[in-house]
Amino acid sequence: MSRSGCYQGTCPDYVLPFDLLLQVLVIDDGSGPYPGVPMFFEHFGGRVNDCGQCIYAQTGRDGCWGFTSCGRPQEICIDRGNARAHRRYYDNGDRKCYSIIGNSWSNCEAYDFTSVFSPNGEVACSW
Numbered sequence: 001m002s003r004s005g006c007y008q009g010t011c012p013d014y015v016l017p018f019d020l021l022l023q024v025l026v027i028d029d030g031s032g033p034y035p036g037v038p039m040f041f042e043h044f045g046g047r048v049n050d051c052g053q054c055i056y057a058q059t060g061r062d063g064c065w066g067f068t069s070c071g072r073p074q075e076i077c078i079d080r081g082n083a084r085a086h087r088r089y090y091d092n093g094d095r096k097c098y099s100i101i102g103n104s105w106s107n108c109e110a111y112d113f114t115s116v117f118s119p120n121g122e123v124a125c126s127w
Contacts, residue, residue: 016118025111045059053069085100101120
C-alpha cells in the first residue's frame with residue numbers, strides 16, 4: 001500500500017496508522033484579484049488505516065478530526081508546528097502520543113506541492 005510522492009490516495013502512506021496530507025495548488029496566470037500575485041489553494045486531509053479500512057476526512061490545517069473505526073469513537077490531532085500528534089479513544093479515555101515527521105514533493109501533476117506528516121514513534125503525552 002506504499003505511495004510516497006505525488007500520487008496520494010485515501011489511505012496513509014505506506015502502512016502507517018494515520019497521517020495528514022497537505023496538497024497545494026498555485027495559480028499564477030494573472031487571473032486573481034491582484035495582478036502579478038499568485039493564488040494559493042491548500043487542501044488538508046486526515047487519513048487513517050484501521051481494521052483493514054481507510055478513512056479520509058477533510059481537515060482545516062492542523063487540528064483534530066473525529067471518526068469511528070473498529071466500533072471505537074476516537075480522534076486524531078496533529079500539530080505540525082510542534083511536530084507532534086495524539087490519538088484519543090473516547091470509549092475508554094486512552095491517549096497515545098507521537099512525534100511526527102514531514103515529507104514533501106514538488107512539481108506534482110495535479111498539485112504543485114504535496115506534503116505528508118506521519119507518526120515517527122510513540123512518545124510520552126506531555127501536553
